[in-house]
Amino acid sequence: MNRFSYARPGSVADAVREVGSSPAAKVLAGGTNLVDLMKYNVERPAHLVDVTRLPGLKEIEETGEGGLRIGALVSNSDVAYDPRVQERYPLLSSAILAGATAQLRNAATTGGNLLQRTRCYYFYDAATPCNKRAPGTGCPAKTGVNRIHAILGTSEHCIATHPSDMAVAMAALEAVIHASGPNGEREIPIAEFHRLPGDTPERDTNLGADEVVTAVTLPTPRFATNYTYLKLRDRLSYAFALVSVAAAFDMEGGTVREARIALGGVAHKPWRVPEAEAMLKGVVPERGAFAMVAERILQGAQGYGGNSFKIELARLAIIRALSQAAAGTPQSQTDKRIQ
Amino acid sequence: MADLDLPARQGFTPDAPSAALPGEIPLTLTINGERRELHVRPWTTLLDLLREDLHLYGTKKGCDHGQCGACTVLVDGQRINSCLALAVSKDGCEVTTVEGLAAPDGALHPMQEAFIEHDAFQCGYCTPGQICSAVGLVQEGHARTPDEIREQMSGNICRCGAYTNIVDAIEDVLAKETAK
Known part of the structure; x- marks a missing residue:
C-alpha cells in the first residue's frame, strides 16, 4: 500500500x-x-x-412522499434489513442480500457501493495494461479472459462491468443520488450517475472529483408486490453476477401499468431500456411478451468470446425474472433454486 | 506490509502505552473490554494492528482481501473483515476478537463450546474467523434454518471443508438461544 x-x-x-x-x-x-x-x-x-x-449521513428518513432518504453512510446491511425498505422496496433489500457477504455488507456503505469499481481482472492486475486504470495503455480484456465482461454499451477502450447488485435495483426504482460539492448540493438521477466507458473508461461516474455523495432517495414506492432480483453467478453465494435482472411491475387489475427492468453484470452501468419497458405497458404479462422485451433489451449485444454465452443467458434471465415478478414470487436469496 | 521508510518497532510490549513514531496518528480502541490508547500509521489495517502491534494472534490473516473471512472480528458488535478496515477509521470503537469471547473466568463462549462439541474444524486456521462470524450471525438474528446459516456464513471459507459441522455447531447455538 x-x-x-x-x-x-x-x-x-x-x-x-x-x-x-x-x-x-x-x-x-x-x-x-x-x-x-x-x-x-x-x-x-x-x-x-x-x-x-460525518454527522447526518447514517440515517434512513422519510421524504414525505412515502419515499425514503438513505444516508450515504448507511451500511448495506442496515438498508437491506430496514423494515421500511423491506416493506416498500423489497427489490432493493433482495438485491443487496444477493451481493457480497454478511461481513462486507456490514462494513460497506450505500455511497461506497455506488462508487465501487469494476472487478475486471486486468483492472485489478497492475502488471497488465488497462485503459481504466492507466488510460491509453489498452484493453487486454477484449481478446483475453472475459467471462465476466460486458456485452452491452462497451467501447473499443473498455468492456468492464459495474459489479453492484444494489445499484441495479436502485436503477429499476429510479433512485436519485444526492451529492455535495464546492458549489453546493445537486441531485443526479441514477440513470445519469454511472457512465458508459466510451473513450474515457477511467471515469466510472459523473460525480465530480470534488464532490461527495451524501444520500440516495427512493421515490414513492410502487413496486413492492410484483418484483424480483434474479442473480446468476458462478457460485451460489459470494460471487459477482454474470447476469442479474431487477424486474418490477406496477399492476392495475391484470395488466401492467408500468414495468421496470434493469440488468447487472452486462454493462459498465446498470442497463435499462425504457423502450423495452414501454412494450409491456397495458399488457397482460405473459411469456410471449417477455420474450419480445428480452430481444429488445439485448438489441446490439456483443460477445467477446469468453462472455458470449451471456447474451443467451441474459435473454433467458429476463424472461424468467419477468415471470417471477408477474407471479409475485420473487427469487429467494437463501434457497437459490430458480422457480 | 513492510514499512521500509519508518523505524521498526523493536522491543514493543503490548501492555505499554504506545509512543508515537513519525507519521503516526493517535487512536483509542476498546479491545476485548480493555481501553487502549494507541498510535498507528494511517495505512495500518485493523488486522495488522491486532496481530503485529498488539500480539493478538487469534485473528488470522488469510487472503488479506476480504475474500476468506479468517480475519473476521466484531467491531461495535458487528462482524467485519479486519483486513479491509484501516485501524484509524475505527477510532473510538469496541473491537472483540476471538481472544475476547470467553468469560473472564475462562469459561468458553457457547459458540466456542459448540465448535468443540461438533468438531467444527480440522486445521483450525479459519476457526477464529468462523467463530467470530457465527457470533455475529446469532446477534444479527437473520438466520434460523441450515440454508440461512450457510448463506449468512458464505464470507468464511474453510479449506478443510468442515462446513457441515460448522453449520451444526451454529444451529445448536441458535436452538439454545431460541429456547432461552
Whole structure:
C-alpha cells in the first residue's frame, strides 16, 4: 500500500474541501473496495478523507412522499434489513442480500457501493495494461479472459462491468443520488450517475472529483408486490453476477401499468431500456411478451468470446425474472433454486 | 506490509502505552473490554494492528482481501473483515476478537463450546474467523434454518471443508438461544 496523508473531517463542507485539496485525494467510507484496491496498488491516493464520522449521513428518513432518504453512510446491511425498505422496496433489500457477504455488507456503505469499481481482472492486475486504470495503455480484456465482461454499451477502450447488485435495483426504482460539492448540493438521477466507458473508461461516474455523495432517495414506492432480483453467478453465494435482472411491475387489475427492468453484470452501468419497458405497458404479462422485451433489451449485444454465452443467458434471465415478478414470487436469496 | 521508510518497532510490549513514531496518528480502541490508547500509521489495517502491534494472534490473516473471512472480528458488535478496515477509521470503537469471547473466568463462549462439541474444524486456521462470524450471525438474528446459516456464513471459507459441522455447531447455538 502506498503512503498517504489522512484527514477525518467533521462536516460535509470540510469533507468537500479535503477532497478538493488534491487531485489524488480519495474518500474512505467502509473501505471494502478502496482498501482492497490500495493493497493491489490499483488505487494510490495521496490523501485519504475518512468520511465515516460525518454527522447526518447514517440515517434512513422519510421524504414525505412515502419515499425514503438513505444516508450515504448507511451500511448495506442496515438498508437491506430496514423494515421500511423491506416493506416498500423489497427489490432493493433482495438485491443487496444477493451481493457480497454478511461481513462486507456490514462494513460497506450505500455511497461506497455506488462508487465501487469494476472487478475486471486486468483492472485489478497492475502488471497488465488497462485503459481504466492507466488510460491509453489498452484493453487486454477484449481478446483475453472475459467471462465476466460486458456485452452491452462497451467501447473499443473498455468492456468492464459495474459489479453492484444494489445499484441495479436502485436503477429499476429510479433512485436519485444526492451529492455535495464546492458549489453546493445537486441531485443526479441514477440513470445519469454511472457512465458508459466510451473513450474515457477511467471515469466510472459523473460525480465530480470534488464532490461527495451524501444520500440516495427512493421515490414513492410502487413496486413492492410484483418484483424480483434474479442473480446468476458462478457460485451460489459470494460471487459477482454474470447476469442479474431487477424486474418490477406496477399492476392495475391484470395488466401492467408500468414495468421496470434493469440488468447487472452486462454493462459498465446498470442497463435499462425504457423502450423495452414501454412494450409491456397495458399488457397482460405473459411469456410471449417477455420474450419480445428480452430481444429488445439485448438489441446490439456483443460477445467477446469468453462472455458470449451471456447474451443467451441474459435473454433467458429476463424472461424468467419477468415471470417471477408477474407471479409475485420473487427469487429467494437463501434457497437459490430458480422457480 | 513492510514499512521500509519508518523505524521498526523493536522491543514493543503490548501492555505499554504506545509512543508515537513519525507519521503516526493517535487512536483509542476498546479491545476485548480493555481501553487502549494507541498510535498507528494511517495505512495500518485493523488486522495488522491486532496481530503485529498488539500480539493478538487469534485473528488470522488469510487472503488479506476480504475474500476468506479468517480475519473476521466484531467491531461495535458487528462482524467485519479486519483486513479491509484501516485501524484509524475505527477510532473510538469496541473491537472483540476471538481472544475476547470467553468469560473472564475462562469459561468458553457457547459458540466456542459448540465448535468443540461438533468438531467444527480440522486445521483450525479459519476457526477464529468462523467463530467470530457465527457470533455475529446469532446477534444479527437473520438466520434460523441450515440454508440461512450457510448463506449468512458464505464470507468464511474453510479449506478443510468442515462446513457441515460448522453449520451444526451454529444451529445448536441458535436452538439454545431460541429456547432461552
